[in-house]
Amino acid sequence: MFILKSKLVFLSIILLFAASCKNPQLHDKTVITIRGSDTMVNLSQKWAEVYMKKNPKVSIQITGGGSGTGIAALLNGTAMLANISRELKDGEIEHARELNVEPMKFRVALDGIALIVNPSNPIDSLTLIQIRKIFSGELNNWMELGGEDRRIVLYGRENSSGTYEYFRQTVLGTANGNQQLDFATSTQVLQGTAALGEAVSHDRSGIGYGGVGYFANRKDLKILSIKKDNNALPISPIESDNNLNYEAIYNGDYSLSRFLYCYTNGTPSGEIKEFLDFILSEEGQKIVAEMEYIPLLDYQNQL
Amino acid sequence: MDTQSPYAKKISKRFRAKEKLIKYFFFLNGFVTVLLILLIFLFLLKESFAGYTDFNLSEYFFTEKTLADGSTEKIFEWFPTSEDQRLSIVPLILGTLLTAIPATIISTMLGVFVGIYLSEIAGSRLREILKPIIELFAGIPTVVLGFFMLVVGATYFQDVFFTTSRLNAILAAVGLSFIIIPIIATLTEEALRSIPLELRMASYSLGATKWQTISRVIIPTAVSGISAGIILGFGRAVGETMIVLMASGNAAELTLDVFRSVRTMTATIAAELGEVSAGSQHYFALFFIGTVLFIGTFLLNLIAELIINKMRKKIRF
Known part of the structure; x- marks a missing residue:
């Protein structure tokens, strides 16, 4: 009994000691607060994780909530960086200037969505309107698009994913009136891009969507070209050698791509500047590719 | 016998206390388990009806959509993140x-x-x-x-x-x-x-x-x-x-x-x-x-x- 007790005391002393060692001195840390786009939350978190490992004196706090909340937080000063998945509108910039905030724009990554089908599917390109009709359930046989006589099987992502939201906004868009169209109820929901690719690669009648970077080198999937309208040229997000078609994605010829931005208040300095430099460095852009977004080609493209 | 009895008494007292302790220990374990399940259930109930104030419970089963000709249709769909939820x-x-x-x-x-x-x-x-x-x-x-x-x-x-x-x-x-x-x-x-x-x-x-x-x-x-x-x-x-x-x-x-x-x-x-x-x-x-x-x-x-x-x-x- 005595031995047990002394052991317990010893153990608790060790634990206490360990706990006191582990506790970092928080008041020495510089805190960077980031708020904004849900699409960018995971990417930002990854940047922050790596950056904080390199600079233990910096603590980065990231919250999502959407691009709108990011702008609001930048304006009222609760965030030092705003993650925004679109460019600020003129009205928003004017409003910011009224509040003595000068938004500075930094392109940090590219987001491109690829439409994928089974390689055995004879269809190579679709127009945006056709894609909308497919995913809203209006078209449900490949024959109506010039393919084989098969029912179209839709694959999508869970409704919390940023890709789901982006695809819904840009492709499904708003129908007559101002009501947002929804995905057809028959859309199968898969957990993550990997499961989605796996399903489409085995399903001759399947179609799905996901980050271009992830699918570019898959031989068991076909990436469709997209036409803006009936008369436009079909544009593929990848080139014939399976590399990304940077040019089309960059200048927006490929319809399903967008820049992701970080906005600061005025010219960034100190820790914020260093963090932004890290994001735009080769290492930061490597993380972009790892997270299935498209890295920027040149690392200094402040516009 | 006489010299032994206080010792025996002490032992039995100790034993009784131990028995009781064991009994309470097991009772406590059983009690905590039941309590936990009860608390989980109460938490679930609380959370599921917390948003009930400006929300009709029937919407968890169907939403009514007004059609062009004025008649209503019951819709059974799960679109939680849509603008039209x-x-x-x-x-x-x-x-x-x-x-x-x-x-x-x-x-x-x-x-x-x-x-x-x-x-x-x-x-x-x-x-x-x-x-x-x-x-x-x-x-x-x-x-x-x-x-x-x-x-x-x-x-x-x-x-x-x-x-x-x-x-x-x-x-x-x-x-x-x-x-x-x-x-x-x-x-x-x-x-x-x-x-x-x-x-x-x-x-x-x-x-x-x-x-x-x-x-x-x-x-x-x-x-x-x-x-x-x-x-x-x-x-x-x-x-x-x-x-x-x-x-x-x-x-x-x-x-x-x-x-x-x-x-x-x-x-x-x-x-x-x-x-x-x-x-x-x-x-x-x-x-x-x-x-x-x-x-x-x-x-x-x-x-x-x-x-x-x-x-x-x-x-x-």
């Missing part, structure tokens, strides 16, 4: 039933026969080998089963049944039956083995064959125990998450076709609760699904427990 759990309940019922049917067919074989036909040595193997099945991590159905099962199924949906309810049901067969088989075997030997002997002494004894004496006597096993298996199928999340395709369609993709209640909670913003109507709806699941599986377990108790009394002549 629809939170009907009806397709999800249907999805759960479409996976759990076929799974229970498949597992009953196989599980009951396995149970009968183990209890009545297999020799004792064979049983000692077979039983642990069958129970091992129940221990396969469900995520492994789900992955297996997604990668291997799905392709095989599509080749055999020519289904348009690669991932569908029946595929998930087959995956589920891997874990439900052992449940039903074990409980069937236990129900059969609890039947007194006298009944078998009496049957044989009247000239019945083994098959006659099994089919006319043993199974009718154990039928309530077997059905309790089936109900417990069904409860497990309703509550299982990972297999259905991976193999059912998760399309929240209002369908009765087991060859189409369905979305179950459990999979919906698993897929969406991680990302939902706390305090939104979507969040409360997910808790409402949780409450429905909790009550459903609780009732199933209760029924099974009652049946088993009743059977025990019946067998004890």
Whole structure:
């Protein structure tokens, strides 16, 4: 009994000691607060994780909530960086200037969505309107698009994913009136891009969507070209050698791509500047590719 | 004697205190378990009805849409993040039933026969080998089963049944039956083995064959125990998450076709609760699904427990 007790005391002393060692001195840390786009939350978190490992004196706090909340937080000063998945509108910039905030724009990554089908599917390109009709359930046989006589099987992502939201906004868009169209109820929901690719690669009648970077080198999937309208040229997000078609994605010829931005208040300095430099460095852009977004080609493209 | 008695008294006092301590310790453990379940249930109820103030409970079942000609139509759709939010759990309940019922049917067919074989036909040595193997099945991590159905099962199924949906309810049901067969088989075997030997002997002494004894004496006597096993298996199928999340395709369609993709209640909670913003109507709806699941599986377990108790009394002549 005595031995047990002394052991317990010893153990608790060790634990206490360990706990006191582990506790970092928080008041020495510089805190960077980031708020904004849900699409960018995971990417930002990854940047922050790596950056904080390199600079233990910096603590980065990231919250999502959407691009709108990011702008609001930048304006009222609760965030030092705003993650925004679109460019600020003129009205928003004017409003910011009224509040003595000068938004500075930094392109940090590219987001491109690829439409994928089974390689055995004879269809190579679709127009945006056709894609909308497919995913809203209006078209449900490949024959109506010039393919084989098969029912179209839709694959999508869970409704919390940023890709789901982006695809819904840009492709499904708003129908007559101002009501947002929804995905057809028959859309199968898969957990993550990997499961989605796996399903489409085995399903001759399947179609799905996901980050271009992830699918570019898959031989068991076909990436469709997209036409803006009936008369436009079909544009593929990848080139014939399976590399990304940077040019089309960059200048927006490929319809399903967008820049992701970080906005600061005025010219960034100190820790914020260093963090932004890290994001735009080769290492930061490597993380972009790892997270299935498209890295920027040149690392200094402040516009 | 006289010198010993105070010591003995001391010992017995010490012993009594220890006995009491042990008693309270076990009581406390039991009490905490019950309390925890109660608290979980209260939390679920609280969260699922917290957003009730400006929200009609019927919207958890259907939304009414006004058509062009002025008439209204009931819509059963699950679109929690749409601008025009629809939170009907009806397709999800249907999805759960479409996976759990076929799974229970498949597992009953196989599980009951396995149970009968183990209890009545297999020799004792064979049983000692077979039983642990069958129970091992129940221990396969469900995520492994789900992955297996997604990668291997799905392709095989599509080749055999020519289904348009690669991932569908029946595929998930087959995956589920891997874990439900052992449940039903074990409980069937236990129900059969609890039947007194006298009944078998009496049957044989009247000239019945083994098959006659099994089919006319043993199974009718154990039928309530077997059905309790089936109900417990069904409860497990309703509550299982990972297999259905991976193999059912998760399309929240209002369908009765087991060859189409369905979305179950459990999979919906698993897929969406991680990302939902706390305090939104979507969040409360997910808790409402949780409450429905909790009550459903609780009732199933209760029924099974009652049946088993009743059977025990019946067998004890």
